[in-house]
Amino acid sequence: MNAVISLKTEKLALSLLALAALAAILLFIALGQYAQPSADDFCMAEGVRREGLWTHLWNHYQEWSGRYSGNTLYAIYPLLSGGLLYGYKFIALLLLLSLFTAAAFCLSRLFLIRMNANVAVVAALAFTAVYVLGLRSPASSLYWMAGSLSYLTANILLLLMAGLMFQLADHQREAKRGSATLLTLAFVLTLAIGANETGMLMAATAVAVTLLASLSKGWRMAWPWLLLFIVAAACSAVVYFAPGNTVRESTFRYGHDLLRAMQGSLIMGAWTILGWAQSPVFLLATALTPFLTLLLLRNGQRQFRPRKRSLLALAAGTLLSPILLEFPAWWSMGGWPPVRTVDAIYFVFLCGWLFTVGAFTLYFLPPGWRETGLARPGRVGAFMAVAVLFALATYANGSFQHALLDWRHAAPAFNAYIQQRYALIDAAHQQGQRRLIVPAFEGEYPRSLYFNDILPLSFDWRNVCYARYFDLDRIKRKRGQTKPRQARMHPPSPAWTQTSPEEAP
Structure with a gap:
């Protein structure tokens, strides 16, 4: 038994x-x-x-x-x-x-x-x-x-x-x-x-x-x-x-x-x-x-x-x-x-x-x-x-x-922002526009996903590669009115799980 x-x-x-x-x-x-x-x-x-x-x-x-x-x-x-x-x-x-x-x-x-x-x-x-x-x-x-x-x-x-x-x-x-x-x-x-x-x-x-x-x-x-x-x-x-x-x-x-x-x-x-x-x-x-x-x-x-x-x-x-x-x-x-x-x-x-x-x-x-x-x-x-x-x-x-918070809230919002940017790039191509300024992201970055986006500086190497890939001369994003926020909820976790300064948004 x-x-x-x-x-x-x-x-x-x-x-x-x-x-x-x-x-x-x-x-x-x-x-x-x-x-x-x-x-x-x-x-x-x-x-x-x-x-x-x-x-x-x-x-x-x-x-x-x-x-x-x-x-x-x-x-x-x-x-x-x-x-x-x-x-x-x-x-x-x-x-x-x-x-x-x-x-x-x-x-x-x-x-x-x-x-x-x-x-x-x-x-x-x-x-x-x-x-x-x-x-x-x-x-x-x-x-x-x-x-x-x-x-x-x-x-x-x-x-x-x-x-x-x-x-x-x-x-x-x-x-x-x-x-x-x-x-x-x-x-x-x-x-x-x-x-x-x-x-x-x-x-x-x-x-x-x-x-x-x-x-x-x-x-x-x-x-x-x-x-x-x-x-x-x-x-x-x-x-x-x-x-x-x-x-x-x-x-x-x-x-x-x-x-x-x-x-x-x-x-x-x-x-x-x-x-x-x-x-x-x-x-x-x-x-x-x-x-x-x-x-x-x-x-x-x-x-x-x-x-x-x-x-x-x-x-x-x-x-x-x-x-x-x-x-x-x-x-x-x-x-x-x-x-x-x-x-x-x-x-x-x-x-x-x-x-x-x-x-x-x-x-x-x-x-x-x-x-x-x-x-x-x-x-x-x-x-x-x-x-x-x-x-x-x-x-x-x-x-x-x-990850759960990102999946429910931050990731869909950031994805919608990026899809909007791609739509702006397509529209620029249709209008023959070679230089583009895209809106800044004012929401909450998904900390599990976000890595390294383009900057407000068109000559930064990230922006240069981004522009070349999409067949543009230059691209940059506007400076945000507010600093993008990290996740509002910060579950207790050791210091080693936190994002390093050089990779923070």
């Missing part, structure tokens, strides 16, 4: 987790229908139209950035989706669906469980929700094409890469042919390294550590990882030595100051960890991890034997990752990294943290628990309690509340 009750309670807890996570994910997907292109989006789209795809990408590599796969996806997406304006509404849907799928795939290869197994699906949904709710700036990390197609895409590729690495290692252990997996892994690795510098460092490090671990097992085990390391080194060189990096870094006054970079990355790394640790959603996700680990272990086929030295190395690497990954940005820029870079580092930290908690769970797991799992009233009751608290924390989360 107790076993039946425990099983029903377990299913109920999993269902509650899935509904809470799905509600958060669907809200951010629905909000994506109001996302609008801004800033660099028009520069890239106009450059591709004027110079051609590959010529513009080559010039971009020479003059601004070495992120070859991130830039390529960023340039190609408007061509594939039917235009810059139309395709924007699908970005959040495609990326969040891909992130969920990649998380489920990674878990399935780690625990040797089916991707569509209930516990794998719920764990992947919960992970996706925790990541989205922890974003410091959904506007630039999820809804802005220049940010999301470079940073969030890299996160998805890192999860796929991790799953393929588990799969390749299993093929080697079982003496199976793994050429297809190896080729797929090399392709995903190439894309991940070219997406952005954070992804480059994590992908190259993962391959290098695996290579070192395999060297003691002989050439047969090591040669695929040596091949992947060569691919990683070559791709990293393409990114790092891009002429555009030198051009971009020259625009930062305090770049290449070693002492400043060390101090900044150390202080900000510690500060961001403390900020993440203040989030109830993050803390409850940590509490959920042991329970989900037990369920994945029970339904999967892999037997884990964590070693103490490996656990300590994993924990140390996770805690140091924000400091180490923020150092390159401080070194090149001499100041705080953009919030989308911090969000990419948050993804790495979140993965490492949850993996570490799961590994420690397996290490300290009493022998009898591997068979019984949550099949005890006390254990499954605790799981249910944490699931309820997680659902409540999801709804009370500051990012969720801001």
